[in-house]
Amino acid sequence: MKIETVILDWAGTAVDFGCFAPVNVFLSIFEDAGVNVTLEEARKPMGMLKIDHIRTMLEMPRINEEWQRIHGQAFTENDVHTLYNQFETKLMESLANYTDPIQHVKTAVQQLREAGIRIGSTTGYTDSMMEVVTKNAANKGYQPDFLVTPTQVGDKGRPYPYMIFKNMQALGSKSTKQVVKVGDTTSDIMEALNAGVWAVGVIIGSSEMGLSEEEFQALTSEEQQQVIAETRRIFEETGAHYTIETMAELPKLIETINARLNR
Template identity: 30%
Template sequence: MENKRGVIGLIQAVVFDWDGTVMDYGAQAPVIALKQAFAYFGIQVPLANIRLDQGLNGLAHTKKLLRNSQIGFEWLSNYPDDSLNGAVEKVYQQYQRAIGPALKEAAHFKPGVKELVDYLNFQKIPYIATTKFPQSWLAQVLPLAAQQGFHPKANVTFEPGDTASSEINQIVDHLAGLSVTRPQNVIRIGDMPRDMLTGQTIQALSVGVVEGGQLIGLSEGEFDLLTIAEKNELRNQAVEKLEAAGADEVINQINELINLIVAINDVDTRHAAYQTVKD
């Protein structure tokens, strides 16, 4: 089977995004950590305000929130001898203290991940994972992920001073280490537009996943409380953003990737064998 990005033959590898795709439904850990960081200084920032720029790195997110007239005014009212630049440094330092516990608390598989990982293992399709967090933060989550059965062949982290090119180079190097011969036979799956752009850059099949992702940005409990119409509206908005960023395919739940791989690989007999083993 050949699809619109030139996949011919078998899928050779999968490149996962970590937060909001594999673990941490709605990518809540950074949101919670940032809220706690401001609360430490007596400033209560509504979750809705923080979620407006969900996906920014912690420092940029802190700066943007403090540029908000109400939040900035509250800070200067509480700390008249401090500058907003000083506020950014203090809040971000507190955020760095809060993010580790928040990441560990949120380190649970999203629905459908275990089924997908079991399938990849059965089909002997290797996978790596990427994150916008530094290695020191990811290291706190890795043992918890391993306990749940997630064992990437490599992890791409984002260190201070890294650029988008750094991430791309790491991914390409790791895929070469997996003996990938055609980047078009790699799937890049993530929940954000930047993940789709990464996939395009490495010439992979870019697959966006909607539910539990950052574009919706709600916890599983919050999402479950919505009406069907509200859920569908948020899903449609996320789909539009992922497609606008160049997604080749968009799926709602991450385990729907299994059907896509089956269609590409045209391995119905192997899939039937997997179903037999699983059942």
């Protein structure tokens, strides 16, 4: 028995080092609504369907309180939709600029394909957002075999397991044991665990680490090791079976998992 399918997340895992496209927009729509949010608050629900992400942010006690103070009442479902519409408009304007494949991704995918592994993908972006991302990423040399968005599973994105199951069905995967999900957020890990597949957190370039490539390179090697260790700890506490620093380690990790499956 061996791994047949690897399912990759998109932003922060395969493209957009640090997952900055959505984060910048979350900060900006809340600022427009008179409520300043921190980078940490904006990143916490990363990986979720974006309207769920906005709702989750509004439910955070500090933001909730601040919203009531500024707007004179608790947020409503109407507010969620208003913010989401602004989010979608702004994101679509900038999304194409955040589609560069992260280092090692193309090589790793090529090695996996040579080993007969199929490459699926899941995302927190909607269909219309992914049209922009997939087209631009393909022009830059990255194209998985299959993509599932929350739109295609009745908006039941992460942490629900349905996007993984739809990938498995389309790619003909026989068993959850033979599927590996790689992502850069805790909701990616939850999605994998809920689907019963191998959960792998990728550290450098992840939303969880939250640094741009420039910021990461500017750190001393000791500081880099610190942020790597901290990110690894968060993935492991969430329940990840494995973590990798970059996608360059993925083909070797698949061999390790295959050895475990054969024991």
